[in-house]
Amino acid sequence: MKAAYLKPFLVAAFIILVDQVIKTWVRTHMDFNQEIHFLGSHGMLRYTENNGMAFGWEIGGEGGKLTLTLFRIVAVLGIGYGLVYLVKHKYHRGLIMCVALIFAGALGNIIDSTFYGLLYQHGHLFEGRVVDMFYFPLIRGTYPSWFPAWHGQSFEFFQPIFNLADASISVGVIAILIFQKRYFKHEVPELSSPNSEMVEE
Numbered sequence: 001m002k003a004a005y006l007k008p009f010l011v012a013a014f015i016i017l018v019d020q021v022i023k024t025w026v027r028t029h030m031d032f033n034q035e036i037h038f039l040g041s042h043g044m045l046r047y048t049e050n051n052g053m054a055f056g057w058e059i060g061g062e063g064g065k066l067t068l069t070l071f072r073i074v075a076v077l078g079i080g081y082g083l084v085y086l087v088k089h090k091y092h093r094g095l096i097m098c099v100a101l102i103f104a105g106a107l108g109n110i111i112d113s114t115f116y117g118l119l120y121q122h123g124h125l126f127e128g129r130v131v132d133m134f135y136f137p138l139i140r141g142t143y144p145s146w147f148p149a150w151h152g153q154s155f156e157f158f159q160p161i162f163n164l165a166d167a168s169i170s171v172g173v174i175a176i177l178i179f180q181k182r183y184f185k186h187e188v189p190e191l192s193s194p195n196s197e198m199v200e201e
Contacts (some may be wrong), residue, residue: 002125005087008100015104019164020111023131027120035135048161049129069113069126076106094175095183101172108165132161 030036030047037044051068083099109130116128141159143150176183 003184005090005093005096008083008087008093008097011097012100012104012107015101015164015168016108016111019104019108019168022133023112024165027131030133042138045133046135048132050058050132051129067128069110069128072106072110072113076103076110079103079106092183094179098172098175098183101168101175105165105167105169105172108168109163131161132166134163134164134167135161153187 024049026045030045032049034046035044035046062196080103083096083103086096086099112130113128114126116131117124117126118128120128136155136158140154142154143152145151
């Protein structure tokens with residue numbers, strides 16, 4: 001494998017490692033819902049946990065939690081297969097890197113869902129809660145009186161609390177959407193054969 005195509009796997013491994021280091025530090029050094037501010041009131045660590053998908057989305061009930069975890073495992077296996085396929089067929093390296101970011105983020109959260117229940121919480125495999133910590137409430141205010149439906153209610157941007165794995169998934173997906181025309185042009189390997197030399201002559 002060429003170094004250019006090995007790089008996405010190294011980046012994915014690095015993201016998974018750092019994501020788990022951050023989550024372990026937060027879990028062992030912070031109390032639940034404790035905040036550590038690093039950008040005043042607009043950026044902080046806040047230790048939370050969620051049962052579901054990125055940014056706190058979830059499926060209700062114990063059966064929903066198990067279903068979601070198993071779905072995640074199947075999904076990350078599919079993403080991993082797709083990543084290997086893209087590398088094998090020499091697709092655009094930007095696309096490969098984006099898929100590697102998505103793979104890393106999905107696997108990082110799967111580690112939480114699969115093992116954290118057994119290691120830290122209530123002793124069951126596949127029922128762990130995902131650790132989140134990054135919180136950036138950049139804008140806070142109240143909807144004006146003329147605003148439909150929500151007038152007078154408070155609003156906050158950016159409200160979700162997330163982790164590095166969530167951010168990795170988001171960056172990968174957004175980059176694919178922005179650069180999709182460039183990424184989905186197949187990279188054709190250079191031909192080197194005696195016939196090609198004869199054609200040139």
